[in-house]
Amino acid sequence: MTDPLTGRVLVVDDEVDLAQLVAGYLRKAGLEVDVRYNGTEAVAAVRDFSPDVLVLDLGLPGLDGVEVCRQVRTFSSCHVLMLTARDDEVDKIVGLSVGADDYVTKPFSPRELVARVHAMLRRARTEAHEPASGRQALVIGDLVVDEAAREVHLAGKPVGLTRIEFDLLASLAAHPQLVLSRQQLVEMVWDMHWTGDEHLIDVHIGRIRKKLSDEASSPRYIHTVRGVGYRMGTGL
Known part of the structure; x- marks a missing residue:
């Protein structure tokens, strides 16, 4: 219990x-x-x-x-x-x-x-x-996601993200080149009992992209996999 x-x-x-x-x-x-x-x-x-x-x-x-x-x-x-x-x-x-x-x-x-x-x-x-894991920061091109400090830097400049935005970005960055479905991201960021609309993921991803100046039509970081979900790119 x-x-x-x-x-x-x-x-x-x-x-x-x-x-x-x-x-x-x-x-x-x-x-x-x-x-x-x-x-x-x-x-x-x-x-x-x-x-x-x-x-x-x-x-x-x-x-x-x-x-x-x-x-x-x-x-x-x-x-x-x-x-x-x-x-x-x-x-x-x-x-x-x-x-x-x-x-x-x-x-x-x-x-x-x-x-x-x-x-x-x-x-x-x-x-x-959750204690700091001691894991090294995740680096994707000039994007740095520091999970322990819960900080994100792009080209050396800090990026202000909400808690949900940070957790979504960190989940994608921790699984480079792996396609994560909306449901998988919900379970990683919220929990498996969450009953909200999975398409809220799309809204949050859109906000992250805007803050990273990452165009959906030619993304460097977050790629859309139609009908499935999202994956982290190489940053190039």
Whole structure:
């Protein structure tokens, strides 16, 4: 039997009843929860409460979820789970492009949301408790991925990646020339019990490519293998 997870979760939604319902489920799961109902309060609460996971509604009035996420990413590396009332890929991708790690479309099962939060917390706890392996940095051309320090440099300059982006890049770099399916990458970066959309991998890969100035049409680093997944190139 695994130990129960602990952690702090900030829930932000202008639908008061929904926010309280979600908070109640999270508290029953043993988590410390704070709730806010608008974007301005949300940014301040992230600073004060220091959550491990931010459950954030995309359609907040005034300061919307995208802008909240953008501001939060300037000072916090907490996981961000975006909530959207519209089943619209544009909204989802816009939210993820500013640093969200996952999304849930309304209406959703509160139990599913708790499961997503737990998956994020399991990943965070694993990272925190894994000792430095002492492995040498992975070098692909002028790209250096230092797993122990969790740092990436390109042509000697640091590249700022989120936790998810780093783990995806490190997983690919650790298996040079091997094609990894989306499902394999999900299991490496999240865990085998993750229930999200595998195509979130594509969004995160797109963000990594942008930060590496790696064109999908003529990649040096991350190559798409159609119908399968991705592989790390040689950097040449």
